[in-house]
Amino acid sequence: MNRCVSFLVCALLLTVSSALADHQHAPAPAATAPPPLFDDVGTLQHPITTANPQAQRYFDQGLRFIYAFNHDEATRAFKEAARLDPNCAMAYWGIALTLGPNYNLPVDAERDRAAYEALQKALSLAPQASEAERAYIEAVAKRHSSDPKADRKALDQTYADAMREVAKRYPDDLDAATLFAEALMNVRPWDLWTHEGQPQPGTDEIVSTLESVLQRNPDHPGAIHYYIHTVEASPQPERAAPFADRLGKLTPGAGHLVHMPSHIYIRVGRYHDAAESNAKAAAIDAAYIEKYNIQGAYRMMYYPHNVHFFWAAATLEGRSAEALQAARDFSAKLPVEMVRQMPMVEAFVPTYLFALVRFGKWQEILKQPAPPADLTYSTGMWHYARGLAFAAKKQGKKAAAEYDKLMTIAKATPPEARVMMNSSAALLNLAASVLAGELAAKQGKTTEAVQSLETAVRQQDDLRYEEPPPWYYPVRQSLGAVLLKANRAAEAEAVYREDLKRNPENGWSLYGLTQSLRAQKKQEEAAAVDQRFRKAWAQADIIAIFN
Known part of the structure; x- marks a missing residue:
């Protein structure tokens, strides 16, 4: 059996035992133990106001997982940072950020309410935070309202506008610029270019913002991830290829980021590279899911996306045996209950x-x-x-x-x-x-x-x-x-x-x-x-x- 397909087949067996938790909520790997600290999801750091070094480590991990679109793992990290330092305003900022809408999933009422509550805590602690941290907190506070009927699109735009000002006020803060770009992306997710290849409103600003970050730090995982998503549907997806080539090596334990280069590879005709990156991502995510009993969106959507992408890329290469085997096992291991719970899949x-x-x-x-x-x-x-x-x-x-x-x-x-x-x-x-x-x-x-x-x-x-x-x-x-x-x-x-x-x-x-x-x-x-x-x-x- 081909090495890639054997990874996929073993990994797919995990889906059978899915506990089918709520599609956006995932329990911590253990009820009492703190979440693990991962040493293979990058080295990005963002110093915050805290006297607890361990809280800082969990905050950094939370931000890394935000950039890796593993929002539930990010939530766990930020909550642990808050437990270790209850006066850390930025830990509650992080919780709110993870619970809000993202490029792939809108926010539901429960998460919106939880984000709002986390922000009230962050705002109450903000006087103890730095000026830049207060700007971060005040910006994301504009994305959530006590009114459950508030206009979501307007809130998202207001948050993006606020993050633009944060990025301008702190031009050397690459995370501020990266999060501003993400905020703009979330105003019109998966709709950044017209069918004719013209940028939608706001897209040029996203591109220029991320390119500015990457000029200063070509290894910023969040900027690379968002840049890939921003230009993949453009007439020139190849401009992200040099960064795509770097991403998986920067974060070898973050399956979704190992997968992400394939969004560019498949657009520029590098089908073999696309297949290989997804085989690796599937194996990484399978091990992670099994070891920590991961549920929620990461198991139900992000992990299957790797396998689906492998099938698509292998098909374009004419690798019929591998494509057929991956597709067969993939389809067979999709529980009907999961599909009914999350119809988009x-x-x-x-x-x-x-x-x-x-x-x-x-x-x-x-x-x-x-x-x-x-x-x-x-x-x-x-x-x-x-x-x-x-x-x-x-x-x-x-x-x-x-x-x-x-x-x-x-x-x-x-x-x-x-x-x-x-x-x-x-x-x-x-x-x-x-x-x-x-x-x-x-x-x-x-x-x-x-x-x-x-x-x-x-x-x-x-x-x-x-x-x-x-x-x-x-x-x-x-x-x-x-x-x-x-x-x-x-x-x-x-x-x-x-x-x-x-x-x-x-x-x-x-x-x-x-x-x-x-x-x-x-x-x-x-x-x-x-x-x-x-x-x-x-x-x-x-x-x-x-x-």
């Missing part, structure tokens, strides 16, 4: 079906049982996969029946239903367009096939950015294949070239481009692209999938 449920489709395992698809009926998104994708399998097996009537069932679910899906960052209905309608196109192609209806797949391409382009991409493969590859088969090689060439702009050096489109060029007798160009394909496909174990 239903995005992960069809992973194995998508892997089977990607590698043309039609008979295996038809053996897969239906998901529970209440998981309607997963059920729709089950019909999608079955429809493709029947179409491939030239059983058009059965394929059409699956299409009808998929459309019924898509039409009944409420617009507010979401999986991860995207609309469930949008993804189901995209699936329907792909299935319609493939079914038409198998029936020799090229015009209809092209129209349906062009619709699917537009639908995919309109999806909200996330990584791995919300749809499991680039639909342009299907469109290019249909055009090529219809002797429309020049059009196919254009389609494959466009996909390669979006998914650089992926072997699937390099192969299609090679065939398109050969069909036009562009032999010299074809030979050059074929060499690129062979390099991209160096780790692959398939070739027949293209035939």
Whole structure:
């Protein structure tokens, strides 16, 4: 068994025993023992007003875990700092910061109330703190209100504005600048760039702020993490690559930060590096979860994200055996109760079906049982996969029946239903367009096939950015294949070239481009692209999938 996959399989076994705690709350590893001090999550320090050196150590650990998006572990560290030094205002500031909204999760009423209470304690202790610490506390106090009906978006913007002033007042405080950038990111999470590659309001300021931090300290883990998120959807994600290369080495015990470089690697065509970083991250997180019995969001969302990302990257490399095995074990070990408790992770449920489709395992698809009926998104994708399998097996009537069932679910899906960052209905309608196109192609209806797949391409382009991409493969590859088969090689060439702009050096489109060029007798160009394909496909174990 490949080393990476063996890590993933062992790690996935942990999910079976998940205690399914509240999806944002995680108990301390032990009820009475203090949380552990980790020596492998970086060396960042932020001196605060405290006479207790151990409280300082826990405060620093809390800040490191904030930057690593392990907010529950950060909360534990800040609470321990407060226990060790009850007069430490910044410990309560840290508790409030961890309980608030972040780039991946909004704040719920319970956490909002707890953050507000922590801030009242911080404010009461603020006269004993330094001027800079008081500025930190007063800024985050603007993010929470005693009124549970207060406008969350307005509160987040007010906090960002306050942190801008803190960063200006203390220009040498790199944490102030980094936290200001994060505050701006949280005003419009996962929406920093338009589909056309233009920065959204505030994005340029985030970029310039983080670049200023990294110019002064290229090893700042928080600034690197946030910079990766800020530029990954931009037209120039490669500008974060040098920092991505540093991050995992800076924090080898923080699984999410070991994973984070892959957000850049997958955007710049470094698919093998993306797969490897996620295999390492999964192994790190598995050991951490098992040793400390970690529950909550880190176990239920961040850890599976590593495995999901590994599957996506390995698929782009053509590593079918590893991708299929990871997807199979991943999907099998997702407890239905977990999905029902945290509906956004239903995005992960069809992973194995998508892997089977990607590698043309039609008979295996038809053996897969239906998901529970209440998981309607997963059920729709089950019909999608079955429809493709029947179409491939030239059983058009059965394929059409699956299409009808998929459309019924898509039409009944409420617009507010979401999986991860995207609309469930949008993804189901995209699936329907792909299935319609493939079914038409198998029936020799090229015009209809092209129209349906062009619709699917537009639908995919309109999806909200996330990584791995919300749809499991680039639909342009299907469109290019249909055009090529219809002797429309020049059009196919254009389609494959466009996909390669979006998914650089992926072997699937390099192969299609090679065939398109050969069909036009562009032999010299074809030979050059074929060499690129062979390099991209160096780790692959398939070739027949293209035939």
